[in-house]
Amino acid sequence: MATFAVNATARAIPHGSVTGNDTSSRLLLSPSSSSISFVSSRSPTSFLGLRLAEPLAAKVPALCRRSHASGLRVVASASASDRPTVLVAEKLGEAGLALLREFANVECSYKLTPEELRAKVAHCDALIVRSGTKVTRKVFEESKGRLKVVGRAGVGIDNVDLQAATEYGCLVVNAPTANTIAAAEHGIALLAAMARNVAQADASMKSGKWQRNKYVGVSMVGKTLAIMGFGKVGSEVARRAKGLGMHVIAHDPYAPADKARAVGVELVSFDEAISNADFISLHMPLTPDTSKLFNDETFSKMKKGVRIINVARGGVIDEDALVRALDNGTVAQAALDVFATEPPPEDHKLVMHENVTATPHLGASTVEAQEGVAVEIAEAVIGALRGELASTAVNAPMVPSEVVISELSPYVTLAEKLGRIAVQLVSGGSGIQAVKVVYSSARDPGDLDSRILRAMITKGIVEPISSVFVNIVNADYTAKQRGLRISEERIPHDSSPAAPLDSIQIHLTNVDSKFASALSKSGDIIVEGKVKDGLPHLTLVGSFSVDVSLEGNVILCRNVDQPGNIGEVGKILGEDNVNINFMSVCRNAQRKLAIMAIGVDEEPSKETLNKIGSIPSVEESVFLKL
Numbered sequence: 001m002a003t004f005a006v007n008a009t010a011r012a013i014p015h016g017s018v019t020g021n022d023t024s025s026r027l028l029l030s031p032s033s034s035s036i037s038f039v040s041s042r043s044p045t046s047f048l049g050l051r052l053a054e055p056l057a058a059k060v061p062a063l064c065r066r067s068h069a070s071g072l073r074v075v076a077s078a079s080a081s082d083r084p085t086v087l088v089a090e091k092l093g094e095a096g097l098a099l100l101r102e103f104a105n106v107e108c109s110y111k112l113t114p115e116e117l118r119a120k121v122a123h124c125d126a127l128i129v130r131s132g133t134k135v136t137r138k139v140f141e142e143s144k145g146r147l148k149v150v151g152r153a154g155v156g157i158d159n160v161d162l163q164a165a166t167e168y169g170c171l172v173v174n175a176p177t178a179n180t181i182a183a184a185e186h187g188i189a190l191l192a193a194m195a196r197n198v199a200q201a202d203a204s205m206k207s208g209k210w211q212r213n214k215y216v217g218v219s220m221v222g223k224t225l226a227i228m229g230f231g232k233v234g235s236e237v238a239r240r241a242k243g244l245g246m247h248v249i250a251h252d253p254y255a256p257a258d259k260a261r262a263v264g265v266e267l268v269s270f271d272e273a274i275s276n277a278d279f280i281s282l283h284m285p286l287t288p289d290t291s292k293l294f295n296d297e298t299f300s301k302m303k304k305g306v307r308i309i310n311v312a313r314g315g316v317i318d319e320d321a322l323v324r325a326l327d328n329g330t331v332a333q334a335a336l337d338v339f340a341t342e343p344p345p346e347d348h349k350l351v352m353h354e355n356v357t358a359t360p361h362l363g364a365s366t367v368e369a370q371e372g373v374a375v376e377i378a379e380a381v382i383g384a385l386r387g388e389l390a391s392t393a394v395n396a397p398m399v400p401s402e403v404v405i406s407e408l409s410p411y412v413t414l415a416e417k418l419g420r421i422a423v424q425l426v427s428g429g430s431g432i433q434a435v436k437v438v439y440s441s442a443r444d445p446g447d448l449d450s451r452i453l454r455a456m457i458t459k460g461i462v463e464p465i466s467s468v469f470v471n472i473v474n475a476d477y478t479a480k481q482r483g484l485r486i487s488e489e490r491i492p493h494d495s496s497p498a499a500p501l502d503s504i505q506i507h508l509t510n511v512d513s514k515f516a517s518a519l520s521k522s523g524d525i526i527v528e529g530k531v532k533d534g535l536p537h538l539t540l541v542g543s544f545s546v547d548v549s550l551e552g553n554v555i556l557c558r559n560v561d562q563p564g565n566i567g568e569v570g571k572i573l574g575e576d577n578v579n580i581n582f583m584s585v586c587r588n589a590q591r592k593l594a595i596m597a598i599g600v601d602e603e604p605s606k607e608t609l610n611k612i613g614s615i616p617s618v619e620e621s622v623f624l625k626l
């Protein structure tokens with residue numbers, strides 16, 4: 001018995017079945033799910049007077065017309081029963097479901113327990129979720145390799161274990177653009193509702209009171225709003241807040257300053273943003289760097305009586321610290337759409353706080369956004385199941401061993417590490433726009449396909465500052481989305497063409513650096529690396545030649561060239577049980593300035609790094625996590 005799912009809508013779908021001219025075929029009608037199944041006991045040949053030949057899908061439009069003539073409106077079709085199976089685990093817009101049903105068997109099962117989800121994925125080729133489903137390593141384990149794609153119908157992918165997905169060869173795609181406006185509008189809705197006590201006053205009226213004096217609000221016009229994270233949502237909130245007459249500033253270490261200027265917004269440092277703002281609106285992803293970024297220390301730097309809006313992720317705020325800040329009046333009010341644990345416990349102190357306006361993660365929940373997100377994710381999932389390159393892929397699919405480019409492989413590692421080093425040398429507030437990559441090679445220009453190297457440089461630059469996973473599939477898309485212009489240059493190198501490359505240099509133009517020595521005379525951050533004995537090495541920082549193997553993490557110090565420096569740094573690291581794996585010193589003249597590049601196996605503690613920074617002869621130092 002073959003079953004062909006046909007998505008249909010009808011003003012009123014009757015229960016039961018309709019038998020066609022071919023008595024072996026029936027339409028099963030289900031009013032509850034608005035679905036119609038075409039059921040046949042043998043290979044179907046005709047239905048409703050229509051001759052059906054393989055492939056069935058080609059005949060479905062006509063089948064739909066005939067069904068329509070029979071009083072039903074069939075809007076999508078299906079092909080054969082060996083189609084992929086897509087599990088939709090959270091509510092998805094109808095337009096997206098219709099697209100999916102044209103291509104796959106679609107099972108919509110909401111509110112699954114983790115155990116139920118794990119049991120189902122073993123029979124699914126694709127899984128579609130929103131923020132409410134945790135797609136854990138166990139899910140990938142249980143799927144035993146059948147799950148080919150996870151579609152996140154929205155932006156934040158912090159609920160999907162991307163590392164596990166990658167390990168299990170499962171592509172993860174998201175829908176990054178369709179809910180931007182909805183989230184921005186919700187941010188503005190919360191801003192205005194909080195300023196004018198709308199929710200509190202409404203609750204008071206519903207309890208029979210008329211408290212005009214209690215709910216005097218504050219005006220928004222002329223107030224300073226700090227947008228933390230000037231990406232898609234943050235910039236749309238900025239535009240709208242300017243329309244309300246607010247003075248808008250923003251902090252985003254990685255956003256291009258011209259993008260902000262175009263909206264009339266000044267990019268400022270983190271401290272400047274939080275200490276000058278009357279309202280602070282959070283729009284950054286949840287990453288290890290942003291986790292609990294708003295804590296006792298950062299609240300203490302804010303203007304007394306500041307108001308905070310969070311439509312990003314609950315985890316960027318230390319929730320206990322926010323309760324304290326609300327209780328002591330540092331924060332006058334907060335409007336929160338997101339929580340560290342969702343749903344939060346019933347007696348959650350923030351939800352219950354009288355100065356907090358709370359919504360249950362509604363940022364993306366408009367009719368329009370959900371239809372848009374559903375279509376965006378359905379197209380991405382279908383494309384991925386067809387094996388097409390997905391422009392919204394957020395993780396790296398397993399590269400089959402036959403595709404591993406053994407010759408380029410150490411350069412692939414080098415490229416990513418150089419990208420990571422370069423981005424960590426940028427100081428906040430300056431934004432990265434232009435990246436120039438210079439490949440020095442003895443080979444003919446046509447001999448080097450640099451796409452994978454460029455992708456890995458993009459990965460190295462973007463991943464430490466966002467929740468996006470970059471791979472060969474989505475690197476160029478990601479760079480474009482973030483306004484990163486990556487240009488590549490080949491310079492001939494006079495050596496043996498046995499190796500594909502001599503060196504890779506990365507120039508970040510027009511940026512400030514937290515390690516001034518990384519800046520070249522032209523003001524660019526420059527880092528260069530080479531492969532030596534199969535291992536990536538850092539060979540140039542700014543105009544200083546160095547040589548440090550990039551096996552662990554790296555500390556760079558600029559110091560006065562005098563005896564005792566190496567010993568002192570080594571002693572401090574030793575006291576913290578940090579093992580040095582490589583070290584090089586480069587100086588421009590005797591007893592003047594030197595750059596020490598130290599490769600370390602472990603991550604030194606903050607105190608250890610401070611101790612190194614405060615050695616009198618050390619003028620500047622930076623720790624680079626690789």
Ligand SMILES: NC(=O)C1=CN([C@@H]2O[C@H](COP(=O)(O)OP(=O)(O)OC[C@H]3O[C@@H](n4cnc5c(N)ncnc54)[C@H](O)[C@@H]3O)[C@@H](O)[C@H]2O)C=CC1
Pocket residue numbers: 155156157176179180183228229230231232233234251252253254255283284285286289290311312313337338361362363364365465466
């Ligand atoms: N409440 C809801 O329903 C929704 C929530 N979101 C959340 O909103 C956030 C923003 O989404 P999009 O704008 O689409 O993402 P996006 O990637 O376009 O923007 C994020 C911005 O944050 C910046 N950023 C990264 N680290 C930062 C740091 N340490 N400090 C300041 N800025 C930093 C990035 O450079 C980027 O410009 C995400 O967390 C997303 O999950 C998005 C849609 C709906």
Ligand SMILES: O=C(O)C(=O)COP(=O)(O)O
Pocket residue numbers: 130131132153154155156157179361362363364365
């Ligand atoms: O897109 C996002 O990041 C969101 O937070 C929206 O989440 P949702 O799809 O509404 O569960």
